[in-house]
Amino acid sequence: MKRxxxxxxxxxxxxxxxxxxxxxxxxDHFENTVNMWVYExxxxxxxxxxxxxxxxxxxKYLPDHELPENVVAVPELLDAVCDCNVxxxxxPHQFLHRTCKTLxxxxxxxxxxxxxxxxxxxxxxxxxxxxxxxxxxxxxDVSVLSGANIANEIAAGKFCESTIxxxxxxxxxxxxxxxxxxxxxxxxxxxxxxxxVFGAIKNVIALGAGFCDALEMGNNTKxxxxxxxxxxxxxxxxxxxxxxxxxxxxxxxGLADLITxxxxxxxxxxxxxxxxxxxxxxWEELEAEMLNGQKLQGTSTCLEVMKILKRDNAVxxxxxxxxxHNVAYEGAPISTIVDFPDEHAPA
Amino acid sequence: MKRxxxxxxxxxxxxxxxxxxxxxxxxDHFENTVNMWVYExxxxxxxxxxxxxxxxxxxKYLPDHELPENVVAVPELLDAVCDCNVxxxxxPHQFLHRTCKTLxxxxxxxxxxxxxxxxxxxxxxxxxxxxxxxxxxxxxDVSVLSGANIANEIAAGKFCESTIxxxxxxxxxxxxxxxxxxxxxxxxxxxxxxxxVFGAIKNVIALGAGFCDALEMGNNTKxxxxxxxxxxxxxxxxxxxxxxxxxxxxxxxGLADLITxxxxxxxxxxxxxxxxxxxxxxWEELEAEMLNGQKLQGTSTCLEVMKILKRDNAVxxxxxxxxxHNVAYEGAPISTIVDFPDEHAPA
Numbered sequence: 104m105k106r107x108x109x110x111x112x113x114x115x116x117x118x119x120x121x122x123x124x125x126x127x128x129x130x131d132h133f134e135n136t137v138n139m140w141v142y143e144x145x146x147x148x149x150x151x152x153x154x155x156x157x158x159x160x161x162x163k164y165l166p167d168h169e170l171p172e173n174v175v176a177v178p179e180l181l182d183a184v185c186d187c188n189v190x191x192x193x194x195p196h197q198f199l200h201r202t203c204k205t206l207x208x209x210x211x212x213x214x215x216x217x218x219x220x221x222x223x224x225x226x227x228x229x230x231x232x233x234x235x236x237x238x239x240x241x242x243x244d245v246s247v248l249s250g251a252n253i254a255n256e257i258a259a260g261k262f263c264e265s266t267i268x269x270x271x272x273x274x275x276x277x278x279x280x281x282x283x284x285x286x287x288x289x290x291x292x293x294x295x296x297x298x299x300v301f302g303a304i305k306n307v308i309a310l311g312a313g314f315c316d317a318l319e320m321g322n323n324t325k326x327x328x329x330x331x332x333x334x335x336x337x338x339x340x341x342x343x344x345x346x347x348x349x350x351x352x353x354x355x356x357g358l359a360d361l362i363t364x365x366x367x368x369x370x371x372x373x374x375x376x377x378x379x380x381x382x383x384x385x386w387e388e389l390e391a392e393m394l395n396g397q398k399l400q401g402t403s404t405c406l407e408v409m410k411i412l413k414r415d416n417a418v419x420x421x422x423x424x425x426x427x428h429n430v431a432y433e434g435a436p437i438s439t440i441v442d443f444p445d446e447h448a449p450a
Numbered sequence: 451m452k453r454x455x456x457x458x459x460x461x462x463x464x465x466x467x468x469x470x471x472x473x474x475x476x477x478d479h480f481e482n483t484v485n486m487w488v489y490e491x492x493x494x495x496x497x498x499x500x501x502x503x504x505x506x507x508x509x510k511y512l513p514d515h516e517l518p519e520n521v522v523a524v525p526e527l528l529d530a531v532c533d534c535n536v537x538x539x540x541x542p543h544q545f546l547h548r549t550c551k552t553l554x555x556x557x558x559x560x561x562x563x564x565x566x567x568x569x570x571x572x573x574x575x576x577x578x579x580x581x582x583x584x585x586x587x588x589x590x591d592v593s594v595l596s597g598a599n600i601a602n603e604i605a606a607g608k609f610c611e612s613t614i615x616x617x618x619x620x621x622x623x624x625x626x627x628x629x630x631x632x633x634x635x636x637x638x639x640x641x642x643x644x645x646x647v648f649g650a651i652k653n654v655i656a657l658g659a660g661f662c663d664a665l666e667m668g669n670n671t672k673x674x675x676x677x678x679x680x681x682x683x684x685x686x687x688x689x690x691x692x693x694x695x696x697x698x699x700x701x702x703x704g705l706a707d708l709i710t711x712x713x714x715x716x717x718x719x720x721x722x723x724x725x726x727x728x729x730x731x732x733w734e735e736l737e738a739e740m741l742n743g744q745k746l747q748g749t750s751t752c753l754e755v756m757k758i759l760k761r762d763n764a765v766x767x768x769x770x771x772x773x774x775h776n777v778a779y780e781g782a783p784i785s786t787i788v789d790f791p792d793e794h795a796p797a
Contacts, residue, residue, distance in 0.1 A: 323600055
């Protein structure tokens with residue numbers, strides 16, 4: 104019998120809880136109740152967990168949608184995961200380390216996990232994946248879910264797709280059952296790594312798309328840059344994670360998420376503003392002005408990616424990322440965003 | 451020594467002549483002069499060929515850009531191709547048959563050709579490629595060029611990419627030299643067929659993108675539909691042309707052209723209007739009102755594609771194309787555009 108706990112109750116965690124809770128009712132081998140660990144907050148004098156459990160609505164992070172009644176908010180992490188053997192990690196990644204420390208040694212031996220956390224980290228050795236952080240702390244199998252998904256659209260039942268990257272195929276089947284729905288179509292790929300690489304480095308490519316928009320170059324140039332970007336992300340994943348399942352590139356987590364990130368999204372939007380300001384405004388200034396407290400991911404990822412490519416003497420294999428970096432951080436004019444070197448045709 | 455004639459002088463032919471004429475100066479094995487066959491018209495009392503040859507501007511079809519002086523307009527087809535052994539076909543496809551008839555038996559034995567003509571035809575046996583029509587009439591090797599390209603943007607020097615599909619690799623090198631430039635990046639693939647299949651069937655997928663826009667479903671749904679469409683086009687190409695070089699899908703002619711067609715473009719635009727009218731306006735009416743004499747390609751291609759898929763009992767393998775067809779021609783509500791059958795996950 105599988106019992107699920109969602110570790111995190113933000114916008115995305117709440118939307119995911121709607122899907123998971125509906126799917127729990129379709130299968131006998133899942134417990135009906137889904138626990139959701141909610142970091143306790145007071146809202147107009149009431150506890151958020153209490154509101155969720157009585158009104159079935161996360162009034163703070165997903166106010167417009169009702170949660171199924173079998174989602175149960177629990178304020179204490181160890182109470183929430185108690186007897187649960189399927190964990191869904193969906194919390195801001197800066198809280199991941201501390202959360203894992205609390206869970207260490209307290210989980211049933213058959214526990215498995217899936218990460219819905221965005222982003223990758225870097226250390227002196229290179230890329231650090233969220234799934235590896237969880238796995239190393241808790242010594243459990245960890246899959247990942249990523250795709251062209253916006254929590255509010257999913258909660259509203261708009262059609263989209265998502266991708267599960269797995270190492271253990273049997274566990275992938277469990278997660279497929281938990282997440283797949285008519286309007287949330289899941290594909291599974293045997294590739295933890297590139298699913299996460301695409302999810303993070305797409306934000307670097309989105310900066311290039313934003314520069315392209317600042318130049319008003321039109322859809323054809325932008326389509327070319329999305330295409331080139333897709334292949335460079337793929338090349339990066341191959342370089343740092345070995346020969347991988349190329350299918351991830353063509354899944355929602357790859358192609359579709361890259362397209363949507365290059366059309367909308369905060370990274371594209373700030374990069375367009377950066378380009379239009381023609382070097383006169385800093386990233387910090389634009390971020391503060393435009394993002395209402397949210398952070399740009401593309402800029403920091405761009406710096407980290409370039410650092411390891413330089414260390415590994417591989418910048419020449421990633422001409423678009425280099426052009427983006429030069430515009431974003433080296434004072435190159437935005438018009439140079441399409442100055443691909445002659446001797447090195449685009450990917 | 452290679453001597454080039456551009457057969458056609460519309461918007462795209464004129465933009466192509468600018469690139470080709472510039473490249474002729476870079477290589478010793480090309481004649482400097484590029485002939486361009488121009489269907490003679492009178493413009494304000496003057497012959498179009500005379501205007502092009504004196505003012506170096508195609509005032510009718512590409513008025514905003516100067517043509518290089520080594521582009522020579524010739525009004526008679528057989529004069530234009532005289533002594534030329536490299537032909538660039540870039541004319542509306544309804545004129546192709548008659549043009550080939552005129553050329554038959556009049557070309558040097560070493561003649562090669564490349565088609566820049568959009569679209570595919572259908573006959574009782576199935577798909578008919580433009581390259582095959584030329585090849586069958588003239589018995590010469592024919593390559594194809596297709597990509598996310600708009601003539602006016604290319605003439606203005608905006609960065610884009612394009613793809614050459616070839617059967618004969620040596621000839622592909624010739625065409626690469628003729629077309630590749632800093633802001634018009636060419637890749638070559640050993641695959642005549644799918645380059646043309648993508649160029650035509652993208653317009654069917656663009657109808658689906660337009661329906662999605664009519665529903666205001668947002669970028670994530672649209673990105674999902676672009677992804678699903680890309681894989682269905684690929685599957686169609688594989689089905690009718692055997693195991694092909696999958697690389698074409700990831701080239702400009704595949705992915706990039708599909709993206710740009712689903713973002714802008716007349717097929718997407720008319721489909722959005724069709725969807726918003728909710729069955730109350732016909733394709734013919736919208737075409738007449740919105741396209742200023744141009745034709746929708748997606749609708750006729752959609753009908754033809756569905757006809758051969760039905761004949762071959764293969765509709766079930768192309769769920770998205772079927773959904774598009776049902777909305778476009780069977781009176782299905784536009785909301786059904788994402789009603790992918792449960793037993794058949796999206797591509």
